[in-house]
Amino acid sequence: MGKGRVVVGWIPDFPVIACGVQAAEAVAVVHHDAVVACSAAARTAGVRRRMRLRVALSRCPQLRVVERDLAAEMRCFEPVVRHLEGTVMPRLEVIRPGLIAAPARGPSRYWGGEQQLADRLVAAVTERDLPAQAGVADTVFTAALAARAGQLVPLGGDAPWLAPYPVGVLGLPRLTELLKRLGIHTVGQFAALPEDKVLARFGSEGAAAHRTASGQEARPLSARKSSDDQTVTYAFEPAEQLLEPVAFAAKAAADELHEQLAAAGVVCARLEAGVELADGRTLTRIFRHEGRLAALAVAERVRGVLQAWSDAGTLDAGGERGIVRLVLRPEQLSAATGRQSALFGERHTPEEVERAAARVQAMLGHQAVVRIELGGGRGPAERVRLIPFGDLDTDRQLPAGPWPGRLPAPHPATVYPAWLPAQLADDAGQPVTLSGRLALSAPPAHVAVEGHGRAAVAGWAGPWPVLEQWWDREPARRIARMQIAGADGRAWLLVVEHGRWWAEAHYG
Incomplete structure (x- = not known):
């Protein structure tokens, strides 16, 4: 078994199960007007994940719609996680409620092999009266896909195992649409493309998807091993016994963590959330992050776990009661490649913006x-x-x-692609010139810019000389800039080159 083998456990339709509905009932869990999970009865009627709610209702009029409550899902899932930690493997991470991942190497040796580990994981979840499937592979993505099929992917076989799948399984609608236009329909076809060409055409997100399709982790780990300098802590004095203030602090701590990671130019693959109790105990839970969890999503996960611990009596198991410290510790840091943020409000996700941009480019x-x-x-x-x-x-x-x-502040509001012809004159109407020693022939009194009329000069600053690449005759340039404020309320950035004035920019 390889060093990087991963086991994934999956509980089908867990958001539906967390709602406590009957198995035969047609139910859809929705978030932002889209279906995130549905029951078997709803699927039989034609409802699917990622489907818009109005389309789902048109296919299944009797559909019961439940708004997603991530904190409630975490609260329902936490007892399962603790049961797995106590009976199958000592340490695992939560990808999302109903889906967990863990290194397979140690536990598989303990249980006698990867198949035995997968069987034991499924049996442990079944003991909680829940359905489950498990998969093992070299990467988290492949193992999660294998769990849906209940299969074990051979060592080093992620890429050929993924090859027949449609590119849609990569979970990037914009990229999927572009690849299909190019005649690339399977993961194997995408993986066969040259890596440098994928990066140049599809950017960092496309390159990450290409690594996934090639059987590699989407984010290569950086050489940086310690994340202590990015850890965020929140202390409570005196010890806090109510969960709501701790959940509120988790949101503030998550905001601070994201700001620190952004300032450092990194993202984390995993996030460990922990609380230190007044009796000296420390409770922790690890979540899969991969740069995708917003501060609110982190806070909801922490809140759900805390509520589960409280319901189980774990927080009050010791002597003194209360939480004295909340800790968020990022793990497996890698360089942040950047993403386009939402431009039109929270309803429009980055994926939608990217898809719109791709359509305009097409x-x-x-x-x-x-x-x-x-x-x-x-x-x-x-x-x-x-x-x-x-x-x-x-x-x-x-x-x-x-x-x-360099031009000092304030900076202009409008920069012209091509400089506009301009004139700068003194009181006598003579052109103002600039000597080689940066001396003006006279104070500027009038300014005129093509298409914008003529105005008296109310104030000016400069000149600021620019002498660039003087050692090379072709690109060499010698200019000077001045800021000119007109009596008509307009302000200009003028450039003089070879004795002629131009308007480079306008101040709004």
Whole structure:
């Protein structure tokens, strides 16, 4: 058995089971107007996961709709997790309620093999009067898929085992749609594509999916081994005996954790949440994170686990009562590759934004949708580069500085793609010139920009010289910039080059 083997246990339709409904009842658990789980009776009527609620109701008018309560699901699932830790394996992680993962190497040796481990895991869940299936593979993704089939994937066989599956199992609707347009319908076909080409065309998320399709973990671990500097703690003085304040603190701690990880440029694959009790005990639970859990999702999971511990009497098992410290510790840190955030409110997820961008690119061309990348430079236009959406920024230039002559704040609101012809004159109506020693021939009194009329100068600042690549005749450039405020309320960023004035930008 390989060092990285993973066992996954799966309880089918667990969100439905957590609602406490009858097995024969047609039930759908929904979140944000989409079905996240449904009962067997609902599936028989044509209801499916990820289906919009109105479509599900049209297929099954008698469908009972239940809004998802993640904290309640965690509270229902926690006794199962504790039972597994006590009878099958000492340490596991919760991917989501109803789905757990754990290293298979140690437990499989104890139970006599991977098949025996899977059988024991299923038997332990069955002891809690719940259905279960288990799978073993080299990666978490493949093992979770194998659990749905109740299979063990051979060592090193993740890629060929995944190959016949449709690309939709990767869980990325935008990528799936694009691949199908390209004639790529199976995971094996996708895995056969060159890795560098996938990265260049589909970005970091596509590259992660390509690693998954190739039988590798989606996020390669970084060399950084310690995450203590990213750990967030919240102390209670005196010890807190009510769960609501602790759940509220978990949300604040999760916010702080995400800010710290973002500032460090990393994401965590797993998150350990723990509480230190007044009697000296420490209780912990590990959740699968992979950079996908928002602060609220973390808080809901913590709240559900705390409620389960309280219902079981675990929190009050010792002498003194109360929680003295809450700890969130990220594990398995890797570099953050970045994601497009939601632009139109919480109802529009990043996946929807990416899908919309891909459709626009398909209709108008690859350059039609771009993202902004900040780089080095002295002028406002030089510091911003527009990269086609989905492409890798291969020419990233960070503003390492110093940049002599860089434009000071405030920065302009509008930067023109092509400079506008401008004139700067003194009181006598003569053009204002700039000497090689940066001396103005006269104070500017009037400014005129093509298409915007002429106005008196109310104030000015500069000039700021820019001498770039003087050692190379072709790209060498010698200019100077000035900020000019007109009496008409307009303000301009002017550039003088070869004795001629131009308007580079406008201040709003």
